[in-house]
Amino acid sequence: MPDKSLFYLLFTLYALAVSGYAANAVLRREWLTRAGLGLVAAGILLHTGLLAQRWLTAGYLPVTNLFATLFFFSWALALTFLYFELRYRLGASGLFVMGLNLLLLGSALPRDPRVPPLIPALDTPLFELHIIFSFTGYAMFAMAFALGVLYLAQARLASGALPELSLLRRCNEEAIFLGFGLFTLCMVAGSIWAHIAWGYWFSWNVKAVWSFLVWLFYAGMCHAKFVRRWQGGVYAWLSIAGFGVVLFTYLGIGLLLESNHPLE
Amino acid sequence: MADQRSLLQRLWDLGCSLKLAIYVASAATALIMGGSLAMHYNRRVFGNMDAATITVWFADAWQKAPHLTWWLPLTAVCLAIFGLNTFCCLCDWLLHLKARWRKTGEYLIHTGFLLLLIGYAWGNVAGFRNDPFRLAPGETLTLPALPAYTLRLDDFNPTFSPEGRPLDMVSEVTLLRGGSEVARGTVRINQPLLHDGLVIIATSLDQRLAGFRCFIDGAGMVDLFPGRSVRLPDGSTLGVMTLLPDARRTADGRVLPAGDRLGNPAMQLLLHHPDGRTWQGWYFLRETPPAALATAGAVPQPMEPLAGYASLLTVNRDPGAGLALAGGIAMTLGVLFALFSFYRKRARGDRPQL
Numbered sequence: 226m227p228d229k230s231l232f233y234l235l236f237t238l239y240a241l242a243v244s245g246y247a248a249n250a251v252l253r254r255e256w257l258t259r260a261g262l263g264l265v266a267a268g269i270l271l272h273t274g275l276l277a278q279r280w281l282t283a284g285y286l287p288v289t290n291l292f293a294t295l296f297f298f299s300w301a302l303a304l305t306f307l308y309f310e311l312r313y314r315l316g317a318s319g320l321f322v323m324g325l326n327l328l329l330l331g332s333a334l335p336r337d338p339r340v341p342p343l344i345p346a347l348d349t350p351l352f353e354l355h356i357i358f359s360f361t362g363y364a365m366f367a368m369a370f371a372l373g374v375l376y377l378a379q380a381r382l383a384s385g386a387l388p389e390l391s392l393l394r395r396c397n398e399e400a401i402f403l404g405f406g407l408f409t410l411c412m413v414a415g416s417i418w419a420h421i422a423w424g425y426w427f428s429w430n431v432k433a434v435w436s437f438l439v440w441l442f443y444a445g446m447c448h449a450k451f452v453r454r455w456q457g458g459v460y461a462w463l464s465i466a467g468f469g470v471v472l473f474t475y476l477g478i479g480l481l482l483e484s485n486h487p488l489e
Numbered sequence: 490m491a492d493q494r495s496l497l498q499r500l501w502d503l504g505c506s507l508k509l510a511i512y513v514a515s516a517a518t519a520l521i522m523g524g525s526l527a528m529h530y531n532r533r534v535f536g537n538m539d540a541a542t543i544t545v546w547f548a549d550a551w552q553k554a555p556h557l558t559w560w561l562p563l564t565a566v567c568l569a570i571f572g573l574n575t576f577c578c579l580c581d582w583l584l585h586l587k588a589r590w591r592k593t594g595e596y597l598i599h600t601g602f603l604l605l606l607i608g609y610a611w612g613n614v615a616g617f618r619n620d621p622f623r624l625a626p627g628e629t630l631t632l633p634a635l636p637a638y639t640l641r642l643d644d645f646n647p648t649f650s651p652e653g654r655p656l657d658m659v660s661e662v663t664l665l666r667g668g669s670e671v672a673r674g675t676v677r678i679n680q681p682l683l684h685d686g687l688v689i690i691a692t693s694l695d696q697r698l699a700g701f702r703c704f705i706d707g708a709g710m711v712d713l714f715p716g717r718s719v720r721l722p723d724g725s726t727l728g729v730m731t732l733l734p735d736a737r738r739t740a741d742g743r744v745l746p747a748g749d750r751l752g753n754p755a756m757q758l759l760l761h762h763p764d765g766r767t768w769q770g771w772y773f774l775r776e777t778p779p780a781a782l783a784t785a786g787a788v789p790q791p792m793e794p795l796a797g798y799a800s801l802l803t804v805n806r807d808p809g810a811g812l813a814l815a816g817g818i819a820m821t822l823g824v825l826f827a828l829f830s831f832y833r834k835r836a837r838g839d840r841p842q843l
């Protein structure tokens with residue numbers, strides 16, 4: 226198996242960042258969140274470098290097996306967190322978001338990182354667009370999930386260490402909206418690709434059907450924020466449930482059911 | 490009159506209601522979730538769902554397993570109500586366009602979704618799908634569902650990896666309508682030929698018998714395959730018109746194909762004598778050659794079969810695909826516009842409430 230030391234270094238950077246956020250939750254030291262953010266930023270630089278190096282050597286965006294998609298998903302989630310952190314200074318949310326990211330990266334690391342040869346059917350920019358929008362969308366949904374958990378925690382704890390409920394709610398709505406937009410682009414690219422590859426743009430295979438459900442669910446969530454009784458708590462629960470649907474679509478179908486989607 | 494108006498008004502309000510949208514979308518979601526499990530555990534019924542349009546597939550599947558497929562028409566009803574609901578919302582927005590033009594992005598998304606629904610329904614009602622057709626270079630196929638159209642495979646070049654895995658299947662095809670060319674192009678992986686709702690896809694390839702290497706007295710070793718003719722020492726020419734890998738003769742003397750595998754091969758030959766006489770007939774390679782060939786000294790003795798490739802081409806028709814693409818473009822633009830207005834709205838600090 227190829228040398229994985231840089232991947233482990235990346236994991237360590239993110240793990241240290243999560244430790245920083247965890248320590249801040251107990252000790253309430255501002256510099257700990259700043260250190261956490263610095264470590265996340267350093268991790269993203271390394272993550273981007275590794276991804277670029279793999280892309281350049283393979284000649285295509287390597288997202289054709291579980292290691293590669295988990296690695297890409299983790300990168301997109303780290304970037305998403307950085308965006309929200311820089312824009313809204315969510316601080317403590319790093320514990321949840323980057324904690325989730327550690328799980329993603331951690332489940333990729335035991336796998337073989339070698340990039341497999343590209344099968345001809347995947348050799349099209351539509352595939353790359355489909356994947357990029359899919360995982361950047363998933364990353365937003367993961368962010369919304371973490372913000373939902375944080376919202377429910379804060380609603381109970383009313384802790385000074387956590388961001389205010391109204392900010393969490395706004396960020397959650399933004400993550401869902403951005404995620405829906407990105408996932409829409411993923412579905413559009415995927416449908417065009419299906420049309421030119423198979424001669425029909427919607428396939429009744431389980432993965433495609435569940436992708437449609439993910440899309441429909443988050444379209445619904447774009448509206449749920451207008452229902453006053455649902456704002457806040459219900460919306461947070463919906464974000465958590467939605468991420469369950471995402472995880473089933475991404476991992477569950479491949480692991481529990483067997484699908485004939487080209488990426489399974 | 491007043492009552493009627495208020496009924497209409499109430500219907501319109503229902504049509505525009507977000508609550509209705511949430512109910513039908515949730516119902517469709519629940520039905521599809523359950524249905525996807527039925528799909529997974531009953532491959533015998535659902536395994537070929539993509540091989541035909543949903544209407545054709547359903548007509549057959551419903552006969553076989555109504556208890557497993559009832560959720561599909563219900564889902565269609567939910568989605569149709571959802572579509573109507575979206576349409577009402579869209580009209581409502583258009584009626585208030587002056588005040589709500591800032592929501593253009595959102596409503597482009599709604600328009601796109603509607604176009605997708607209509608495109609899907611139309612494509613599945615008015616379109617068709619086929620199992621792949623097997624075509625060798627030079628062969629033509631009249632589309633069974635659209636007999637005005639003929640597809641001709643002009644050339645076929647598969648490429649393989651060193652391990653023998655097919656990398657690409659490059660077919661040069663011409664589409665004819667009423668005998669005249671309407672489209673021509675290269676069909677390969679991820680590159681179909683599109684014309685008038687037709688989608689011609691490179692699906693697979695198949696090895697086939699292309700011809701025979703034969704020995705002919707005086708002419709030596711020659712490769713004979715359809716379209717090829719050879720000059721014989723006495724000045725006559727022998728041409729191959731048709732090759733059947735497996736052929737049979739009917740009681741009235743006609744020769745018909747019996748299969749695609751090498752069995753009882755036969756060639757339809759045309760012999761032109763220098764004096765202008767011609768002979769045309771079938772030569773069964775495993776049988777005694779026709780007398781006309783023997784007396785002319787032009788008997789091809791088969792030495793080995795020559796292999797070639799046939800292209801397996803799928804020809805589907807989806808007249809709704811253009812509409813669906815327009816829907817996809819509307820949604821893409823809508824997403825970009827909506828993102829822009831979302832951040833503008835955030836920057837101004839207003840929160841829309843319903």
Ligand code: HEM
Nearest residue numbers: 402444447505506507510571574575578592595598602841
């Ligand atoms: C079927 C009935 C539907 C109704 C009644 C409906 C209604 C609405 C309404 C009232 C809004 C708010 C616009 C505003 O702020 O003034 C909205 C926004 C939106 N709708 Fe729909 N919609 C429907 C279907 C859909 C569908 C099917 C999709 C997606 C495929 C969709 C995607 C969106 C998006 C992305 C927004 C923007 C949300 C935001 O501003 O954050 N809608 N819709």
